[in-house]
Amino acid sequence: GPGGTPAQPPAVPTGLRAGTVTSSSVALSWSPVTGATGYSVYRGGTKALDVSGTSATVTGLSPSTAYSFQVAATNAAGTSALSSAVSATTSASGGGGNGGGLPAHALVGYLHSSFANGSGYTRMADVPASWDVINLAFGEPTSVTSGDIRFSLCPVAECPNVESAAEFKAAIKAKQAAGKKVLISIGGANGQVQLATTAARDTFVSSVSRIIDEYGLNGLDIDFEGHSLSLNTGDTDFRNPTTPVIVNLISAIKTLKAKYGPDFVLTMAPETFFVQLGYQFYGSGPWGGQDPRAGAYLPVIHALRNDLTLLHVQDYNSGPIMGLDNQYHSMGGADFHIAMTDMLLTGFPVAGDTTKVFPALRPDQVAIGLPASTQAGNGHTSPAEVNKALNCLTKKTDCGSYQTHGTWPALRGLMTWSINWDRFNQWEFSRNFDAYFG
The missing domain is CATH 2.60.40.10 (Immunoglobulins)
Structure with missing residues (x-):
């Protein structure tokens, strides 16, 4: 006025x-x-x-x-x-888009159903309600190149307390009635899968379908390690892969997704070598001597990104990996998880080529993979450091020296190897997850 x-x-x-x-x-x-x-x-x-x-x-x-x-x-x-x-x-309607009906923050764990190790056998009915996604470990191939995947419960001689197949299936149904997802995980350290031919691809689809149908499962986890995926010489663009084992895997998963529809849950658990290392190296590369497996999951993730419910890279059993700050990061503390996850949520040029940028994934498609105990794998991270990583990525606090490229409150959650090792360790991992996300 x-x-x-x-x-x-x-x-x-x-x-x-x-x-x-x-x-x-x-x-x-x-x-x-x-x-x-x-x-x-x-x-x-x-x-x-x-x-x-x-x-x-x-x-x-x-x-x-x-x-x-x-x-x-x-x-x-x-x-x-x-x-x-x-x-x-906006996300797709159905499985890929809404997280396959997962809660906003989900806890994913592997259940050693087909074998025993020092962690002991855990029956499906004894898995606590904390776990939102239960990956049955493992479906394994009859041979490296057959594509014929088989799954059976741990033999009684190895696992005296193993449940019967009928009890196992009933327990899966009970988990699903409580809103949990149960998937077959294919691969693992011993399960090399190379779909080098279209015949192997088709056998993969039919054999995985049989497992899903027999046990009434919600979907599939691809845990290919070792030498399952590598890039042939001359296959240099992750957007247009030419290597048969990669092209056939993408085709097989798309066929399964189409068969089971939008609620089919698809997750992947690659090692850092196959994903984040792709920022520096892709395949054998022109410089010679580089491992043809470097970055070899990138074309699979990229081709299936609209079908992918969750990517949980194994932030363990890893060498140092260069982050987007062009510094090397080593496993075991918050910094490694912050840097590795920031790469997935920001996107990055593959092998330094700014004309070939791997685009960011949605935060609801990403979980962080960790060992549940010191016995479960190299790179165990204490609960305090896990919480620092979550604080940084979802709230931009406790970030340490690494500058993230965003804040992602919708980050889906955590994956761990394994439910059995967490039980062995007095449920430290899952209790911490429940306390953090309340």
């Missing part, structure tokens, strides 16, 4: 970012603007809604669709210009 400063429209909002994405909604948040009394959210240049606070969820969207959002600040004097745009792609 007279004698006072003329009222002015507020400044342009900054810090607009997308949070949780579903098949029909995108959550947005932004930094507060001094003097603003409200905010208008725009979708594709058209006003979608007005809110009083600094967050909003835009609903009524279509699945698997890219949208662009902006926000303006308002007060009695008018409206600011529109902010910089942020884009977000």
